[in-house]
Amino acid sequence: MDEPGALWCPSPHYFAGRRGERPRWIIVHGTAGFATAEEVVAFFQRPETEASTHYLIGRDGRIFQLVREADAAWGNGAVSRGHDRWWGMTGNPNYVTLSIEHHKLRRDNGDELTAAQKQASFLLIDHLCERHGIPRRRADAQGGITGHFSLDPQGRSYCPGPYPWDELCAYLARHGQVPVVAESKSTAERPFLHADQARAIAESDPGYAGLWQQLEELREVAADFQRRLITVELELARLQGQDRPPGSRPPQR
Ligand SMILES: [Zn+2]
Numbered sequence: 001m002d003e004p005g006a007l008w009c010p011s012p013h014y015f016a017g018r019r020g021e022r023p024r025w026i027i028v029h030g031t032a033g034f035a036t037a038e039e040v041v042a043f044f045q046r047p048e049t050e051a052s053t054h055y056l057i058g059r060d061g062r063i064f065q066l067v068r069e070a071d072a073a074w075g076n077g078a079v080s081r082g083h084d085r086w087w088g089m090t091g092n093p094n095y096v097t098l099s100i101e102h103h104k105l106r107r108d109n110g111d112e113l114t115a116a117q118k119q120a121s122f123l124l125i126d127h128l129c130e131r132h133g134i135p136r137r138r139a140d141a142q143g144g145i146t147g148h149f150s151l152d153p154q155g156r157s158y159c160p161g162p163y164p165w166d167e168l169c170a171y172l173a174r175h176g177q178v179p180v181v182a183e184s185k186s187t188a189e190r191p192f193l194h195a196d197q198a199r200a201i202a203e204s205d206p207g208y209a210g211l212w213q214q215l216e217e218l219r220e221v222a223a224d225f226q227r228r229l230i231t232v233e234l235e236l237a238r239l240q241g242q243d244r245p246p247g248s249r250p251p252q253r
Contacts (some may be wrong), residue, residue: 003127006055006065011044013052015072021095023069023132024143026125027076027151029053029101030109030160037062037103050074053099055124061116063124069131075099080154086141087151098128102160109161118164122171129172136172138165145172 001008034040037058052073056064067073072094129136139146148159202209
């Protein structure tokens with residue numbers, strides 16, 4: 001459907017069209033049981049399940065897609081005390097997230113990913129970042145990648161369980177993309193180029209390297225403003241008694 005090579009196994013459980021939102025975070029899950037990937041698919045397809053995921057990655061590295069990326073899966077509904085601070089500012093987190101389940105045999109998600117599963121997971125995450133402009137890094141208020149525990153540390157502290165986060169970050173950094181300053185047509189339309197290509201240009205062109213340095217410094221300033229903005233918004237929300245996000249929250253896996 002959206003991911004080349006993925007097996008399309010549609011689930012009936014989703015919010016069509018994300019209510020105008022776009023995905024900014026990727027949420028990593030573990031299935032905490034099930035003997036086979038097919039059983040997980042059947043579970044999410046059952047009418048009474050009222051939960052779903054965009055993707056499931058089997059122990060053998062097969063990727064199943066159950067919900068279109070343009071729609072919101074029902075995987076990240078509940079937000080509990082201790083959640084990462086940015087979730088309190090959004091409506092239903094399902095509208096702004098993409099979910100990836102990893103088939104794990106143990107009920108406590110204690111098993112590690114298999115080598116095939118890890119490879120498929122890293123590739124899929126890289127592709128999702130590419131398609132949706134999601135930052136290739138651990139999640140922060142602007143977006144990125146994290147686990148289910150980030151939203152629901154009370155109920156889902158064990159989801160996804162062991163996951164090679166440092167390896168993922170190193171992988172994404174190698175495959176990461178950065179803006180091509182010299183070729184920008186407008187601020188609204190920034191073409192992208194691989195980081196190693198940008199480094200090669202910077203080495204041969206001091207003007208490009210200088211602009212690149214400027215961009216890095218401006219990004220730092222922008223990030224600082226963003227942090228201050230979030231602090232004020234959170235304080236406002238707290239005073240208005242809106243710490244918990246509104247909206248319906250279907251059950252979750
Ligand atoms: Zn989960």
